[in-house]
Each structure stands twice: as structure tokens, then as C-alpha cells.
Amino acid sequence: MDFRYSPEDEAFRKEVRDWIKENLPESWATEQEALGISEDSFQMALEWQKRLYKRGWVGLTWPKEYGGGGGTLMQQVILSEEMAKARAPGIANTLGVGMAGPTILSFGTEEQKKQFIPKILSGEEIWCQGFSEPDAGSDLANLKARAIRDGDYYVVNGQKVWSTFAQYGDRCLLLVRTDPDVLPKHRGITYLLMDMKTPGIEVKPLKQMTGDSEFNEMFLDNVRVPVSNRLGEENRGWYVAMGTLAFERAGMGQAIMFKQVLNEIFRLAAKTKRNGIPAIKDSTIRQRLAQCAIECEIMRLNSYRSLSTSLKGGGPGPEEMFSKLFWSEMNQRMTELAAQILGIDSVIEGEGEAQLWQYRFLRSRGNTLEQGSSEILRNVIGERVLGIPR
Amino acid sequence: MEFTLNEEQQMLKGIARDFLENRCPKAHVRDMLTDEKGYSPELWQDMAELGWQGLMLPEEYGGTGGDFVDMVVLIEEMGRALLPGPFIPTVVYGGVAILQAGTSEKKNELLPRIAQGELSLTLALQESSERFDAEGVAAEAVEKEDHYILSGTKILVPYAHVADYILCVCRSRSSSDAEDGISLFLVDAEGEGISCITRTTFDGRKLCDVKLGEVKVSKANLLGEPHGCWPLVKRLVDHGSVAMCAEAIGGAQMAMEMSISYAKERIQFGRPIGTNQAIKHKCANMFVDVECGRSIMYWAAWAVDEGVPEASLAVPMAKSWCCDTYRRVAADSIQVHGGIGFTWDHDIPLYFKRAKTLEYTFGDCDYQREIVVRELERQLASG
Numbered sequence: 203m204d205f206r207y208s209p210e211d212e213a214f215r216k217e218v219r220d221w222i223k224e225n226l227p228e229s230w231a232t233e234q235e236a237l238g239i240s241e242d243s244f245q246m247a248l249e250w251q252k253r254l255y256k257r258g259w260v261g262l263t264w265p266k267e268y269g270g271g272g273g274t275l276m277q278q279v280i281l282s283e284e285m286a287k288a289r290a291p292g293i294a295n296t297l298g299v300g301m302a303g304p305t306i307l308s309f310g311t312e313e314q315k316k317q318f319i320p321k322i323l324s325g326e327e328i329w330c331q332g333f334s335e336p337d338a339g340s341d342l343a344n345l346k347a348r349a350i351r352d353g354d355y356y357v358v359n360g361q362k363v364w365s366t367f368a369q370y371g372d373r374c375l376l377l378v379r380t381d382p383d384v385l386p387k388h389r390g391i392t393y394l395l396m397d398m399k400t401p402g403i404e405v406k407p408l409k410q411m412t413g414d415s416e417f418n419e420m421f422l423d424n425v426r427v428p429v430s431n432r433l434g435e436e437n438r439g440w441y442v443a444m445g446t447l448a449f450e451r452a453g454m455g456q457a458i459m460f461k462q463v464l465n466e467i468f469r470l471a472a473k474t475k476r477n478g479i480p481a482i483k484d485s486t487i488r489q490r491l492a493q494c495a496i497e498c499e500i501m502r503l504n505s506y507r508s509l510s511t512s513l514k515g516g517g518p519g520p521e522e523m524f525s526k527l528f529w530s531e532m533n534q535r536m537t538e539l540a541a542q543i544l545g546i547d548s549v550i551e552g553e554g555e556a557q558l559w560q561y562r563f564l565r566s567r568g569n570t571l572e573q574g575s576s577e578i579l580r581n582v583i584g585e586r587v588l589g590i591p592r
Numbered sequence: 593m594e595f596t597l598n599e600e601q602q603m604l605k606g607i608a609r610d611f612l613e614n615r616c617p618k619a620h621v622r623d624m625l626t627d628e629k630g631y632s633p634e635l636w637q638d639m640a641e642l643g644w645q646g647l648m649l650p651e652e653y654g655g656t657g658g659d660f661v662d663m664v665v666l667i668e669e670m671g672r673a674l675l676p677g678p679f680i681p682t683v684v685y686g687g688v689a690i691l692q693a694g695t696s697e698k699k700n701e702l703l704p705r706i707a708q709g710e711l712s713l714t715l716a717l718q719e720s721s722e723r724f725d726a727e728g729v730a731a732e733a734v735e736k737e738d739h740y741i742l743s744g745t746k747i748l749v750p751y752a753h754v755a756d757y758i759l760c761v762c763r764s765r766s767s768s769d770a771e772d773g774i775s776l777f778l779v780d781a782e783g784e785g786i787s788c789i790t791r792t793t794f795d796g797r798k799l800c801d802v803k804l805g806e807v808k809v810s811k812a813n814l815l816g817e818p819h820g821c822w823p824l825v826k827r828l829v830d831h832g833s834v835a836m837c838a839e840a841i842g843g844a845q846m847a848m849e850m851s852i853s854y855a856k857e858r859i860q861f862g863r864p865i866g867t868n869q870a871i872k873h874k875c876a877n878m879f880v881d882v883e884c885g886r887s888i889m890y891w892a893a894w895a896v897d898e899g900v901p902e903a904s905l906a907v908p909m910a911k912s913w914c915c916d917t918y919r920r921v922a923a924d925s926i927q928v929h930g931g932i933g934f935t936w937d938h939d940i941p942l943y944f945k946r947a948k949t950l951e952y953t954f955g956d957c958d959y960q961r962e963i964v965v966r967e968l969e970r971q972l973a974s975g
Contacts (some may be wrong), residue, residue: 203661203894204594211593276593468972482969485962492961495968496888496909503595503887511593521887524880579868583879584872588852591867 205506208279214277218259218284225253226290233283234291235560244370251325251570259324261299263305268319279509279578282455288463297366298329302375306395309434309442316328318373330398332362332420333443339364340578341376343365345390347422349378356380356394356432358425364572368405368418371398376427381437382450393432393439402426412564439527454509456529460536463562464498467491467540470559474543482545491540495533504528523587527579530569537563595890601665605922608666611642612673618939624676625796629754631656640709645683649691653703657913660831661896664838664916670823670844671842674942676796678751680835685828686713689759689776693816693824698778698886702757716746716802724829724955731804733762733775735848736753740814742777742785744808752800753790755781760804761825764818771822777811779804785790795945830896833954836890836913840950841882844921847943848878851921851928858930865928874924881917888913905967912960918947 207215230246254260255269262278264270293299303322306314321327338345347360351445360377368374371535374396381390402425407415412420434442471482471491481487504521541548541563547556548563565584584590597605615635618780626628641647649655650664670679685704690698721728731744734923742762752758758779765773779786785807788800818826852875855866865871892910895903922944926933933940951957 203597203890204642205894206889210645362726465972468968482965488965489958489961491965491968492912495964496913496961499891499905500884500888500911500913503891504884506593507887510593514596516596520879520883524876524883528880528884567638577873580873580876582867583876584866588875588879590852590855590872590875591864 205306210372211276211280215284217281218281219288221257221556222288222290225257226250226288230291231289238412239416240563243291244294247291248325250291250433251293251295254293255324255412258291262304262317262327264303264319264323265445268315269323270306275509275512279454279505281297283458286455286458288482289462294370295325295328297321297331297375298327298373300372301331302329302395305442305445306433309393312394313430314433327372328367328370330365330368330374330418332368332374332376332396335361335523336363340575342443343386343391345379345391346382347378347426348382349380349392349394350428351429354465355426356392356429358394358396358422360422362422363417364418365405365418366416367405367419368398368420369415373407374398374420376428377439377443380439382438388439388440391439391443391491392436393433393442394427395433396425396427397431400425400427407454408504410565410568414562439577454502457498457505460498460501460529460533463536464491464494467494467536467543470540470555470561471543474545476543476545487543488541490535490542494532494536494539497528497535501525501529501532521586523583524579526573527576527583530566531576533569534566595846597665601662602808604662605665605669607642608644608669609672612675616673616675618942620795621674621676621942625890627796630751630792630796630798631754634862636710636712639679640707641714642649643707644679645687645709646707646775648683648687649703649707653691653699654707655703661893664834664890664893666840667835667838668845671839671946674795674946676842678714680832680839681714681750682706682712682908684831684835685715685759686711686757686884688831689715689815689824689828690747690778692827693776693811693821694778697812698815711756712751712754713757713759714750714752715748715832716752717746717761717825717829719744719746722747723920726774726825728910729761729763729770729774731760731762733764733809735764739775739808739810741877742804744804746802746804748799749802750800751798752781752788752802753798757781758786758802759815759828760809761821762804764855766773769874774822774825775818776815776821777809778815779807779809780813783807783809791863793949795942795949796846820839827896827899829954830903832879833907833911834889834892834896836950836953837885839911840914840918840947841885841889843876843943843946843950844882844885845920847922847940848875848882849923850940851875851878851925854929858874871928874928878921878924879909883919885910885914885917904962905971908960908963908967911954912957912964915947915951915960916957918943919951 209260234243251260254282259281260273262271262273262281263275266272303319305453306318334344347357349358376394376396378392378394380392384390402423404421406419409415428451472480474481476484504525508519508522539560544556544559548560585592624656637974643656646655647658651657719728719730733740733742740761758781760777762775762780763773764775767773785805790798790800794797855871855875856864858865888910890905895906925940929940932938
């Protein structure tokens with residue numbers, strides 16, 4: 203057992219740090235979060251992605267032939283660690299790089315890889331997602347958006363909801379029903395890659411309790427998707443989608459980001475008074491600070507563990523099964539603690555630091571719902587990992 | 593970067609599990625609850641033959657030259673089996689102290705005997721103030737020619753009643769800095785002036801009050817630098833705390849496995865109780881907590897073994913998480929088992945009691961969290 207990085211790893215780290223110093227404008231480091239979900243914030247993310255892409259650091263581990271960096275997993279980890287430490291903005295094509303790319307690389311044809319991957323990396327084509335429906339949330343296999351084959355096209359009709367970033371999307375990962383009668387229901391689902399400029403698509407943003415709109419309703423009215431844009435076989439879309447979910451592992455970068463949020467909460471506790479004394483002197487607050495710090499550290503260690511398993515060529519370890527369940531609930535505890543320290547200021551509308559915490563506090567409630575609710579994830583652990591019957 | 597058990601460690605784990613399932617079944621654990629010694633000398637001897645007492649000792653002293661992470665792998669299995677006895681006091685406190693701070697004479701004299709299972713040692717740190725830091729050390733050591741005279745009372749000394757040597761933490765010089773002036777003595781437990789009152793915890797472990805009534809100890813029995821031993825004592829406490837974490841995770845793992853099996857087998861309303869989410873989710877939570885505990889426990893073990901600065905955070909963090917986890921998992925196991933889990937015939941209460949006893953050793957979870965915050969405040973202040 204050894205938790206140290208090798209000299210080569212550290213050399214790469216220095217390379218990344220030096221590059222960030224040259225290429226990341228100082229004000230960007232904090233600005234993006236303050237901009238919230240907005241056109242300005244999106245443009246900043248896009249510009250940042252372009253700079254990274256030029257350096258070969260978007261899709262660092264992806265094959266070079268499709269525009270990837272051809273780097274190692276370890277380098278990817280170091281890159282995301284350093285990005286988090288520098289508080290660099292996120293990239294614009296979150297879903298493209300996080301989800302569409304890895305899925306297309308795993309399940310796509312050679313043509314699809316050549317067509318889509320380079321533009322995913324450069325940010326030329328922003329991807330969004332159309333999985334959930336009003337009657338198919340946790341029970342995703344119940345989805346009804348109907349696709350009927352018409353020559354070289356699928357004609358799609360139906361309604362999607364919670365479509366992340368559909369308002370910015372050029373292309374969409376779409377799950378549709380191609381067989382309405384088959385049982386079990388998940389055997390009648392097909393995975394399509396849809397051009398968002400196709401006639402018949404209407405996107406309506408959903409306003410969240412934070413005031414932002416990350417998610418949308420999407421109405422599909424006789425939308426024609428070429429059969430050549432089907433990912434995997436007809437009626438096998440469920441297995442492709444499950445493969446996609448496997449790519450959603452929480453990384454080291456995220457662990458470091460939480461660590462920084464924690465440090466901010468420490469500073470907040472030091473300068474904010476409660477009942478006449480700094481909050482950090484309050485023993486209840488201290489206990490909660492410690493608990494959050496322990497959980498942040500555990501998240502980092504769990505990431506190391508899955509990295510170590512991956513480097514040895516092993517499949518996902520037990521810690522990977524609950525990484526999202528763990529951090530989503532941790533983030534709620536952390537943001538609740540920050541709000542508690544701020545007291546009434548955390549609920550008053552306006553500008554400034556308190557508003558940032560207010561946003562994080564409200565946004566965290568979505569964490570335990572999106573990408574599998576905590577209840578669904580506990581079912582998955584209970585049934586698939588522990589073998590308890592359904 | 594390497595965060596998985598190596599082949600030897602996996603093998604050790606397997607051997608330990610088989611041996612302890614065979615030699616330390618629950619009937620043995622129950623027998624020891626009322627045993628005066630609190631452990632079986634025959635089993636102790638057989639463990640020595642497997643090389644367990646010498647696992648961390650270099651080959652020149654009859655050991656097998658393993659590291660503390662290997663030891664933690666073994667202790668996890670001991671926690672799973674609820675093995676009673678002075679293994680951790682002897683091997684982790686005694687062995688590490690002599691190895692790190694003993695003169696070559698003491699090492700040659702004592703380490704091979706530890707490895708062979710001939711000796712039992714323990715650490716006497718706590719006093720009536722019930723503190724775990726240097727300020728809690730009031731027992732005095734007064735220098736006189738070629739020896740020291742020790743006086744004071746140590747409490748909660750594990751298995752002192754069967755120990756051959758007691759490592760006594762004493763104040764040998766007064767100083768404005770509480771951590772200065774601490775010395776560590778290797779005291780013959782049969783020596784004149786020592787009296788011992790044994791108390792038994794509700795899980796059958798032995799904790800003793802040791803009275804030092806002007807005990808004469810030769811200077812040759814000083815471990816490490818006179819007056820400058822607090823860093824060594826701190827290292828022993830760190831090793832001990834991580835050993836507790838390993839016991840906790842091993843025990844919690846077993847309690848979890850028992851709960852999962854029961855959730856699958858027990859039929860109510862015509863179906864296994866595990867099909868109810870109220871039960872299933874409890875089991876899922878156990879799994880998450882135990883795996884997270886394993887992550888942080890191995891990190892702490894590595895940090896302590898390497899002596900890297902992050903140990904100062906890793907140890908209290910691990911102790912807090914692992915002991916919370918053991919207590920929570922054991923309590924939820926009782927709930928999952930229903931009425932049968934509340935009966936003394938069932939094994940789950942043994943784990944529940946062990947969890948609570950472990951939490952108090954070297955400071956409960958609230959105490960550990962306070963240490964975590966202090967350390968983080970210090971780190972943030974120094975940038």
C-alpha cells in the first residue's frame with residue numbers, strides 16, 4: 203500500500219500547473235460559479251474548453267485518432283486534481299465529454315466515432331440528454347417516446363423531461379421505444395443520437411428552486427432521426443444506456459472541489475459570529491465541521507481506491523457503486539452547515555457570498571434525485587451488490 | 593499509487609480467517625467472558641507459531657518482517673472473530689515501543705520472546721483525569737543514581753493483570769510545556785510496589801487500575817530519550833488507535849454479513865424481510881459505511897507506518913468514522929434481526945458490546961472529531 207505519486211506523475215503535475223498559470227485568467231477561477239447557469243457562464247466554459255482542447259487535455263485518455271490526448275488514467279486524475287485546485291471553470295460540453303463520448307467510443311461504429319468524437323472534444327457540438335419522461339423517472343424502462351421505422355429514418359413522437367442543458371444542445375442522447383409490446387419493457391428500447399436542429403423539437407426550460415434552468419422539457423413531434431445515428435442495435439438501447447451510467451464515476455477532481463468548499467466553510471465559521479462568539483468556537487459546529495472533513499477525505503480515498511483498482515485492470519470496486527450516493531448526501535450536509543453558520547443571512551435575497559451559499563444549499567437538494575435517487579441507489583446496492591432479493 | 597491488498601496480505605487474511613473460525617468460535621469468546629485471564633494461553637501459543645506476534649518484527653528478532661499494514665489486515669480478522677486477549681497491547685504497543693526506542697540489548701532480550709509468544713506487555717497511559725494527551729500524565733518518575741522511582745496511579749490499562757511488562761508513561765521533569773518531561777519505562781509487572789485491580793468490560797475485556805507505589809526501575813529500562821518520550825507515546829497511541837479501527841471494521845463487516853444473510857433467509861408476510869426497503873436500505877447503509885471505513889482505515893495505517901505528517905489527521909478521522917460505523921452497524925444489525933437479535937443466545941449482542949467498548953479506547957468519536965477540527969484549524973492557519 204502506498205499513497206504517494208511517482209516522480210513521473212509529479213512531473214506531469216508541474217506541467218499542468220505551469221500551463222494553468224499561463225492560460226487561466228485569474229478572475230475566472232471564481233467567476234463562473236457566481237454567474238450561475240447563464241449564457242455568460244456557458245461562453246466562459248466554452249472558451250476554456252477550447253484552450254484545453256488545443257493543449258490535448260479534453261478527453262486526455264481518449265484515442266488520438268479521434269482527437270483525444272492518448273494519455274494515461276493517472277494523468278487524467280492529476281489533470282482533474284489540478285483543475286480543481288486552480289478552481290478552473292468547468293468545460294461547456296459536460297455531457298458530451300462525460301457521457302456521449304465514452305458511450306460512442308464503446309458502442310459506436312467507426313463512422314460514428316469519426317463523425318462525433320472530435321467535435322465533442324472541441325466543443326463544436328454541445329450534447330444534451332433525453333432519457334427521463336413524465337412517467338419514466340426512476341422507472342426508466344417504462345419510457346414511452348415512440349420511434350417508428352420509416353425507411354432510413356426513425357420517426358419519434360413523445361415527451362422528455364429533465365433534459366440536461368437541452369437549451370444549449372446541438373445533439374442529444376435519446377432513448378426511445380421501438381417495441382411497445384415486449385416484456386420485460388427494457389428490451390424494447392433503442393438509443394439514438396439526435397440532431398437538435400431537426401424539425402419538430404421544442405425545448406421548454408424548467409425553472410428550478412435555485413432560480414436557474416439546467417433542465418428542460420422536450421417535446422418531440424414527428425422528429426426524423428436517420429437510422430445511421432442509432433447507437434448499438436435496435437431494441438438494445440437499454441444495455442447501451444446502462445453502459446453510459448457506468449461512466450458516471452465521481453472523480454478525484456470532484457473530491458478536491460469538495461475539499462475546497464470545506465475550507466471555505468472553515469473560513470466562514472471563523473469570521474461569522476453566532477450568539478456573540480465566532481461560529482468556529484461553537485462545539486456543535488465544530489463536530490459538524492469535523493464530520494464533513496472526514497467525509498470529504500473518505501470521498502478522496504474512495505476515488506484513489508477505484509483508481510488503483512482500474513490501474514490494475516480490475517472492474518469497478520465496491521466503493522464505486524456508492525460514490526454518487528455518498529457525495530450527494532455529504533454535499534447536503536456541507537451546504538446545510540454553511541447555511542446554519544450564516545443563519546438568517548443565508549435566506550435573504552441579494553448579492554455576495556451569502557447568496558453563493560444560498561445557491562449551493564438549494565442546489566444540493568437536487569443531488570440526491572438526479573442520476574438515480576438515493577433510494578434507487580440503495581436498492582441497487584442491496585440487490586446487485588449484496589444479493590438481497592427485490 | 594497502490595491502494596489494494598497485495599498477494600501476501602490476501603493470503604494472510606485467508607489464513608487468519610480460517611484459523612480464527614476454527615479456534616476462536618463464539619463458544620470460545622463466551623468462555624473467555626468469565627475467564628480470569630480473559631484469554632487462552634494455548635491459543636496465544638498457536639498464534640505465535642503462525643508468526644502473528646512476530647508479524648511486524650524484523651527477522652533478526654524472530655519475526656517475519658511485515659509492516660503495520662500487514663498487521664492491520666490481521667487485526668481486521670481478529671475483530672471479525674471477536675478474539676479476546678492482550679494481542680494489541682503486546683504486539684502493537686509493546687512491540688512497536690521496543691522496536692522503535694529500545695536499546696539493542698532490550699531488543700535482543702525481549703523481541704524474540706514476544707515473537708515466540710512468551711511475553712505479554714501493555715501500555716499504562718491514562719490516569720484519573722481520563723485524558724489522552726500529555727497533560728493527563730501526572731505519575732512521577734524521580735531520578736535516583738542509576739534508577740528512577742515511579743509513583744502514581746494508571747487506569748484502564750489493558751490486560752495488565754497478565755502482563756510481564758508494563759510500559760509506564762511518567763513525568764520525569766516538570767516543564768511549562770506538558771509534552772516536555774515525559775519518559776517511558778519498561779516496568780517488570782512483578783516488581784515491588786506494583787498493585788493491580790482488574791475490571792471487566794461488558795464484552796469480557798480486562799482493564800486494570802495499576803498503582804505504582806514507589807516502584808524502582810533501572811535506567812536500563814528507559815525506552816527512548818529520558819524526558820523526550822511524548823512523540824514516541826503519541827506514535828504508540830496512533831498505532832493503537834488504528835488497530836482499534838481495524839478491529840472495528842472487521843467486527844462491523846461480520847455484523848453486516850450476518851444481517852444480510854438474515855435479511856435473505858427470514859420470511860415474514862410470505863417473503864424475505866430483505867425485500868422491504870426499510871431493511872434493504874439499512875443493509876446498503878452498512879455496506880457504504882464499512883467500505884468507507886476500510887478506505888480511511890488503510891490510509892491511516894499507511895500514514896502511521898510511514899510516519900508522514902498526514903497521520904495527524906488520518907488517525908482521528910479514521911478512529912471517529914470506524915468506531916461510529918461499528919456502533920451503528922451493530923445497532924442496526926440488532927434491528928434487522930428483530931427479537932432474536934436482542935437475545936443473549938444470539939451473537940449479534942457480542943458485536944454490539946464490543947463496538948461500544950472499542951469506541952472509548954483512546955477517546956470516543958466526539959473527542960476524535962474535536963482533534964480533527966483542531967488539526968484542520970492549525971493547517972489552515974499555517975496556509
